[in-house]
Amino acid sequence: MAGWKAMVATSGPGFSLMQEGIGHAINAEVPLLVVDVQRGGPSTGQPTMPSQQDVFQARYGSHGSYEIIVLSPSNVQELFYLTIDAINLSEQYRTPVILLTEEVTVHLWEKIYIPDPGEYPVLPHVTPPTHGDEGFLLEGQLHDERGYNVANDPELSAKALWRLIRKIRDNVDRISRIEVKYFEDEPEVFVASYGCSARSALAAVKMLRREGYRVGFLRLITLWPFPENAIKNALRNASTVVVPEMNAGYMAREFRLLGLNVVPIPKLGGEMPTPEEIYSVVRGVVS
Amino acid sequence: MRLEVRFAGFGGQGVITAGRLLALIIIEADPSLYVVYSPSYGFQTRGGDALSDVIISDEEIDYPKARRIDLAFMLTQQAYNKYCEFVRDDGLIVIDEHVNKSIGKCGNKRHYELSIVTSARQIGGDVFASTIMLGASINYLGNTELLKGKLMLECAKQVVIKYFKETLLGRRVGVEDLINKNIKALEIGYKMIKINDF
Numbered sequence: 001m002a003g004w005k006a007m008v009a010t011s012g013p014g015f016s017l018m019q020e021g022i023g024h025a026i027n028a029e030v031p032l033l034v035v036d037v038q039r040g041g042p043s044t045g046q047p048t049m050p051s052q053q054d055v056f057q058a059r060y061g062s063h064g065s066y067e068i069i070v071l072s073p074s075n076v077q078e079l080f081y082l083t084i085d086a087i088n089l090s091e092q093y094r095t096p097v098i099l100l101t102e103e104v105t106v107h108l109w110e111k112i113y114i115p116d117p118g119e120y121p122v123l124p125h126v127t128p129p130t131h132g133d134e135g136f137l138l139e140g141q142l143h144d145e146r147g148y149n150v151a152n153d154p155e156l157s158a159k160a161l162w163r164l165i166r167k168i169r170d171n172v173d174r175i176s177r178i179e180v181k182y183f184e185d186e187p188e189v190f191v192a193s194y195g196c197s198a199r200s201a202l203a204a205v206k207m208l209r210r211e212g213y214r215v216g217f218l219r220l221i222t223l224w225p226f227p228e229n230a231i232k233n234a235l236r237n238a239s240t241v242v243v244p245e246m247n248a249g250y251m252a253r254e255f256r257l258l259g260l261n262v263v264p265i266p267k268l269g270g271e272m273p274t275p276e277e278i279y280s281v282v283r284g285v286v287s
Numbered sequence: 288m289r290l291e292v293r294f295a296g297f298g299g300q301g302v303i304t305a306g307r308l309l310a311l312i313i314i315e316a317d318p319s320l321y322v323v324y325s326p327s328y329g330f331q332t333r334g335g336d337a338l339s340d341v342i343i344s345d346e347e348i349d350y351p352k353a354r355r356i357d358l359a360f361m362l363t364q365q366a367y368n369k370y371c372e373f374v375r376d377d378g379l380i381v382i383d384e385h386v387n388k389s390i391g392k393c394g395n396k397r398h399y400e401l402s403i404v405t406s407a408r409q410i411g412g413d414v415f416a417s418t419i420m421l422g423a424s425i426n427y428l429g430n431t432e433l434l435k436g437k438l439m440l441e442c443a444k445q446v447v448i449k450y451f452k453e454t455l456l457g458r459r460v461g462v463e464d465l466i467n468k469n470i471k472a473l474e475i476g477y478k479m480i481k482i483n484d485f
Binding site (some may be wrong): 107 | 307
C-alpha cells in the first residue's frame with residue numbers, strides 16, 4: 001500500500017483462509033493480486049488435481065456487498081500477461097484482483113514470449129494522497145474518499161459503499177474481456193468456457209466444424225465482473241450455449257441469467273473435460 | 288499434425304523428468320513447433336501413479352493432455368492397464384519387461400519390450416529410468432514425419448546437462464556423477480530402440 005506492489009499465491013484451502021483479508025483490501029482499497037490455483041475441494045479434497053470449483057468463492061467468498069475483478073487465463077503465455085493485467089487493474093481500480101487459474105495451467109510447460117521491459121504496459125504504483133498533515137487513514141470500516149470513518153452515518157455509509165461497488169460496476173465493459181471464435185457463419189449453438197476447460201472446448205468446436213456443424217466458441221477471459229454485454233453481443237444470433245466447466249455448473253447459471261438456453265457440462269473428479277465429451281453433448285443439440 | 292507421447296509409471300521413476308526434458312529438447316530442436324508438457328500425479332512424492340504427457344504439433348495446441356497416443360512408455364502394470372487403450376493403433380507401446388501385456392485389452396497394438404527398470408538399477412537406481420526412456424523416445428521420435436532428422440543425441444545431451452546443472456544447483460556433492468549417469472542412461476536408452484524393428 002505504502003510503496004510496493006503486492007501479490008500472494010495459494011491453492012484451494014489457502015484461498016478460503018484469505019477471504020477475510022480480501023474483504024479488508026476491498027474496503028481499504030488496497031491494490032493487491034491474489035492468485036488462486038484451483039484444486040479439487042471442498043477442504044483438501046483433491047490436492048494435486050485441477051478444478052474450477054472456486055469461481056463463486058472468488059466472486060462472493062468474503063462477506064459484505066462488493067464487486068471484484070477475477071481473471072482466468074487459458075495457457076502459460078496468457079498466465080504471464082494476465083498477471084501483469086491483473087496488477088494494472090488492481091492499481092487502476094484500487095482493489096484486489098484475483099487471478100483464478102487451475103493446477104493444469106500452472107503445471108504446463110509451454111513456450112512463451114517474454115517482452116522486453118517497456119514493451120507491455122505496466123502501471124506505476126500510486127500511493128494514496130494524504131490530506132494536510134494527516135497520514136492516510138486506513139481501516140476496515142467504511143470510509144469516505146479521504147479515509148475518514150463514516151460507519152455511523154447511514155447516508156454517508158451508503159454513499160461510500162456505492163462508490164466502491166460502482167467503480168467496478170460502472171466499468172464492466174472496460175474491465176471485462178471475452179474471446180470469440182467461429183462466429184462468422186452466425187452459429188445458433190456456442191460452446192462457452194474459460195481457463196483450462198476452454199482448451200477442451202476449442203478442440204471440440206474444431207472437431208465439430210471439421211464435420212460441418214456450425215458451432216461457435218466463446219471464452220471468458222474475465223469471469224467477474226461477468227462480461228454481460230460482450231456476451232450478449234457475441235451471442236445475439238445464438239439460442240443455445242453449452243458450458244463445460246470443472247465444477248457443479250456454476251458459470252452456466254450466469255449464462256442462463258442472460259436468457260439463453262444453457263446446457264451445462266459440469267465435470268467433477270479432477271480431470272479436464274475431454275474434447276470428445278463436449279463434442280458428444282454438442283452433437284445432441286446441434287442440427 | 289499432432290504427436291502425443293506419454294511417460295507413465297510410479298512416482299520416483301522419473302516420468303515427470305522424462306517429459307520435461309523431452310519438451311525442452313524438442314523446443315531446442317525446432318523452435319517453430321508448438322510443444323506442451325503436461326504432468327499428472329497423486330499427492331505422494333514417491334509411489335503412486337504418475338505420468339507426464341508431451342504434445343508436439345505444427346499447429347497451436349488446444350487440449351493439453353494425450354488422448355490418442357503415438358508413443359507411450361509404461362513402466363508399471365497399473366499404468367499399462369490404465370492407459371494402453373489410449374494408444375493409437377499405429378502407435379507404439381513401450382513396456383518394461385516386468386509388465387505383462389497379456390493382462391491388458393490392447394493385444395492387437397504394437398508393443399516393444401525393454402529392460403528399462405533393470406538397466407536403471409544397474410546405473411544406480413530407478414530414477415534413471417527417466418533418461419533411459421528419454422533416449423529411447425528421441426530415437427523413435429526422430430524418425431517420425433514431424434521430427435525427421437531434427438533430434439540429435441548430442442543436442443539432447445546438452446539439454447540434459449543444462450537441466451541437471453540448474454535443478455541440482457543446491458547440491459554440493461555428487462552433481463557431476465549424477466549428470467554422467469544420466470548421460471550414460473540417455474545413451475543406453477537411445478541404443479535400446481532399433482529403428483529397423485518398425
